[in-house]
Amino acid sequence: MPKEPVAVVGIGQTKHVSARRDVSIAGLVREAAVRALEDAGLTWADIDAVVIGKAPDFFEGLMMPELYLADALGAVGKPMLRVHTAGSVGGSTALVAANLVSARVHRTVLTLAFEKQSESNAMWGLSLPIPFQQPLLAGAGGFFAPHVRAYMRRTGAPETVGSLVAYKDRRNALKNPYAHIHDPDITLEKVQSAPMLWDPIRYSETCPSSDGACAMILTDRAGADRSPHPPAWVHGGAMRSEPTLFAGKDFVSPQAGKDCAADVYRQAGIGDPRREIDAVEMYVPFSWYEPMWLENLGFADEGEGWKLTESGVTELDGDLPVNPSGGVLSTNPIGASGMIRFAEAALQVRGQAGEHQVTGARKALGHAYGGGAQFFSMWLVGAEPPTR
Amino acid sequence: MPDVLSAPLVVEFPFTRSLGPVQSAFLTGLRERTVLGVRTGDGKVLVPPVEYDPVTAEELRELTEVATTGTVTAWAWNPAPRRDQPLATPFGWVLVKLDGADTALLHVLDAPGPEAVNTGMRVRIRWAPQRTGAITDIACFEPYDGEATAESTPHSGEFADPITGIVTPARLDYTYTPGRAQSAYLNALAEQRIVGERCLSCRKVYVPPRGACPTCGVATAEQVEVGPRGTVTTYCIVNIKAKNAMNDAIEVPYVYAHIALDGAGLALHGRIGGIPYDQVRMGLRVEPVWTEGGRHPDHYRPTGEPDAAYDAYKELL
Numbered sequence A: 001m002p003k004e005p006v007a008v009v010g011i012g013q014t015k016h017v018s019a020r021r022d023v024s025i026a027g028l029v030r031e032a033a034v035r036a037l038e039d040a041g042l043t044w045a046d047i048d049a050v051v052i053g054k055a056p057d058f059f060e061g062l063m064m065p066e067l068y069l070a071d072a073l074g075a076v077g078k079p080m081l082r083v084h085t086a087g088s089v090g091g092s093t094a095l096v097a098a099n100l101v102s103a104r105v106h107r108t109v110l111t112l113a114f115e116k117q118s119e120s121n122a123m124w125g126l127s128l129p130i131p132f133q134q135p136l137l138a139g140a141g142g143f144f145a146p147h148v149r150a151y152m153r154r155t156g157a158p159e160t161v162g163s164l165v166a167y168k169d170r171r172n173a174l175k176n177p178y179a180h181i182h183d184p185d186i187t188l189e190k191v192q193s194a195p196m197l198w199d200p201i202r203y204s205e206t207c208p209s210s211d212g213a214c215a216m217i218l219t220d221r222a223g224a225d226r227s228p229h230p231p232a233w234v235h236g237g238a239m240r241s242e243p244t245l246f247a248g249k250d251f252v253s254p255q256a257g258k259d260c261a262a263d264v265y266r267q268a269g270i271g272d273p274r275r276e277i278d279a280v281e282m283y284v285p286f287s288w289y290e291p292m293w294l295e296n297l298g299f300a301d302e303g304e305g306w307k308l309t310e311s312g313v314t315e316l317d318g319d320l321p322v323n324p325s326g327g328v329l330s331t332n333p334i335g336a337s338g339m340i341r342f343a344e345a346a347l348q349v350r351g352q353a354g355e356h357q358v359t360g361a362r363k364a365l366g367h368a369y370g371g372g373a374q375f376f377s378m379w380l381v382g383a384e385p386p387t388r
Numbered sequence B: 001m002p003d004v005l006s007a008p009l010v011v012e013f014p015f016t017r018s019l020g021p022v023q024s025a026f027l028t029g030l031r032e033r034t035v036l037g038v039r040t041g042d043g044k045v046l047v048p049p050v051e052y053d054p055v056t057a058e059e060l061r062e063l064t065e066v067a068t069t070g071t072v073t074a075w076a077w078n079p080a081p082r083r084d085q086p087l088a089t090p091f092g093w094v095l096v097k098l099d100g101a102d103t104a105l106l107h108v109l110d111a112p113g114p115e116a117v118n119t120g121m122r123v124r125i126r127w128a129p130q131r132t133g134a135i136t137d138i139a140c141f142e143p144y145d146g147e148a149t150a151e152s153t154p155h156s157g158e159f160a161d162p163i164t165g166i167v168t169p170a171r172l173d174y175t176y177t178p179g180r181a182q183s184a185y186l187n188a189l190a191e192q193r194i195v196g197e198r199c200l201s202c203r204k205v206y207v208p209p210r211g212a213c214p215t216c217g218v219a220t221a222e223q224v225e226v227g228p229r230g231t232v233t234t235y236c237i238v239n240i241k242a243k244n245a246m247n248d249a250i251e252v253p254y255v256y257a258h259i260a261l262d263g264a265g266l267a268l269h270g271r272i273g274g275i276p277y278d279q280v281r282m283g284l285r286v287e288p289v290w291t292e293g294g295r296h297p298d299h300y301r302p303t304g305e306p307d308a309a310y311d312a313y314k315e316l317l
């Protein structure tokens, strides 16, 4: 029996900000869920199961969200699952929900991811004072910056490329009402004159800390028929993992990322991602990850990713727009960031991205990664139902 | 198993929580000796109040005041109170249905012994003398000789100077052991030797060793001394202090580097010193600098050898 096609019929986000002191965590997730239900024209009674994801427990000290948030998400009397995969969790959570529909376990599933970074401490959660270990901590950027330098050495990319990404994403964010950072006075000079925090990473090339939630309603073919708005169809989805550290690991272009993308393209019948995909929402926590992931995801040959960025291909009006929403560089509630990528990809192919709509987008890739390039999750969504 | 290390590890952090409208009213109410519940669409009064109906998922905002007296619906005796529990003397855990409420609140009962507690007994709140807007504003319940009183009465939930956020400390207290392989590595470090383990399948040497090869999934046992010299394979210049007391002694800027020790199958992380930070480069040859009593090299410094060729370390970034 072929799999059931999966449609995204509802998408809801909160306005991402540095601190949502006016709501509890329950109130925050509720806001995103209600917006997704409204978009789908559905009520709580139409939801068969809830799949939720969040950042690692110690980030915000919330250990059992599936228990605490069941009321707020209308999950009483229904299956409720929680997914854990570090920073990629928003993507994996959506894929678990999609698989429940495609396997015909449930017909309509609410999936949601969130984080209140203002009430959490990610840095602390990642750096427990483990006995006997050397206390040398460079912060999150210190973990990633050496990989960026390795990429620059490997490819000979000019050092301005990172600032071009940040300048583009922050301008895109101005067109996205839900994005956290809205800096109407952004200039390339401003980006380039920001202090180097972890040389070669500037402050202006790092992601913010955000409070926010993102929810989606996934449903089957019959559910899509009842949708008041055009659905996005899932053409392929995959997850891959590899150890955070192992001999031979390629931090610049991890094998698990390549394998995950290849699996998604195979499912979706994509032969040439650069030509066949119209928009990409990828997880870029530090600007240089755009050219790195362009290579890892097969949009450019090895060593060539930065040329797409430099030549404007990834701009909103370019040939392959990357992060039209403003991306993680403009909005980063960590636990939700992956799902926001997936949801923004779906908004593009539904034609509902508003001011940051990529003209004529028919196929879009959503990408998430996390845990020190340990987990990868991706989906490819299209405006038409899958034919294979 | 010889010399496996272990040490206590206490992890604690004061997480903050924004309360939202319902919990804000509830906790502020406790500060004012007022217990609020919330009324559901079918007329039930839930105490403590919740933001969303557990049955229908509807948003609940209709607050209502209940009595400070109630009835025990279930209980368990706690003969040995632990750290941070509400009472220091033996007490009863009780579920109390306050008069006017339809659900029970979990709290503690101050009673001389389990023989003094029974389901159905009447109790009342004993307020804490200092109240801050927390569940501990109810110091405990105490036995009370009186009949069930009034219905609940509607309440706006509005108070002067409302509590909008609380701090909820989380604490883990356990014994950490790094295991056999890491212990052997740490014990060798104490002799200023750096010892990894080789995977018998792929022949890669893991430093620090984890006891198994993450690629091949087989146990590692063959100990291999590596270094002490190595090559800086990549690095960054840290210009901001991490918000962590453990790092306070290190002045910025400093160089945080990946260092492939000679003979190791992957790089470890360390600080580079003994050279101006802006002269550190990929391929720089370095050696560890040990300090008296330190378990780990304090940092790595240049050896003065010519830089390693990129091809020699490009797989070890």
Ligand SMILES: [Zn+2]
Pocket: B199, B200, B201, B202, B203, B204, B213, B214, B215, B216, B217
């Ligand atoms: Zn091996």
